[in-house]
Amino acid sequence: MKELVVISGKGGTGKTSLTASFAALAPNAAFADGDVDAADLHLLLAPAVRRREEFRSGHAAVLRADDCVGCGRCAALCRFEAIAPATRPGDGARVFAVDPGACEGCGVCVWNCPVRAIDFPERVCGEWFVSATRFGSLVHARLHPGAENSGKLVSLVREQAREIAKQERRDLVIVDGPPGTGCPVIAALTGASGVLVVTEPTVSGAHDLARVLELTGHFKIPTAVCINKWDLNPEQADGIEAAARAAGATPVGRVRYDKAATRAQRLGQTVVEAGPDSLADEIRAVWKNWIGTVAP
C-alpha cells in the first residue's frame, strides 16, 4: 500500500482543493486529513461520521477544592502561574484553583501537595473521526482551541487511515498534510511513499518551497512539485521549477488560476467534479504525473 502526502510551504496555496480532486481521481484509496490545526478537507468531501473518538495527549492538573487545605504550596511551585487563590463554594474557605488553559501538565503540583488534593488525568485535546465520503473512507480530526501536540494527532490520523485502507483492501492512502516545516509536517511525512508540494509563483512561495524541499530531502522521500496559479507569474513559475529540479524534486505540472476553483469550493465539490474540463484536465495531468514518480 502506498501513502501519498500533499503539503505546502504555507497555508492558502490550494493544497486541500487539489487533494480533494485527487480523492475524486484515485480509484481505490482511503483518505486522511492531516492538517489537524486547520482541517477543511471535510468541507469538500462531506463526510458522514461512522466513528468518533477522543484524542488524549499529556495530562492536566485538576484540584479538588473540597480536599484542599489552602497551604498554597502548589501555587508557589507552579512555574507557569497556573494556580491562584480561590474561595471554596459552601464554606467560603481560602483554597486554590488551577487555570486549565495555563496548566502545562508538568505534574509538580500533583507530586507536592501534602494532602494529595490534585488529580492528574489525561487531557482531552480534541476528537478524531472515521467517516464515509462519496470517494471512500476519510479519517479526520478536530483539535480543541489552544490544544497542542498536533504532531501526535497527525500521526494518529495517518495510522488510522492506513489501518482502514488495509481493512478495506485499498491500495493507496492520500493525506492532506499540514503546511510549513514544523513538527506536524514531519509527523505527516515520516515513512510516506511520496510527497507533493503545492506552491504558488511568488517570492515567498519560492522561499517556502526551498525550506520544504530541504525537509523532504532530509527524509529522502520522493518529492514532486506542483505550481498552483502558475499563470499569475510565469517567470517565477519557471524559476521555481528549476530550483525544484536542482533540489532533486520533480515538477509534475502546473494548474492555472481560475475562479472556478473557488466556485467549486462554495458548492462543496472538487474541481474535477464541478469543472470546467480544461481546469480539471490540468489537475488530472498533475495526478497522473505524480503517481508516475512514486515507486510501485
Ligand code: SF4
Ligand atoms: S498544595 Fe494541595 S493543599 Fe496546598 S493549596 Fe495546593 S492543592 Fe491545596
Ligand code: SF4
Ligand atoms: S501540573 Fe504543572 S503547570 Fe499544571 S498547575 Fe501543576 S505545577 Fe502548574
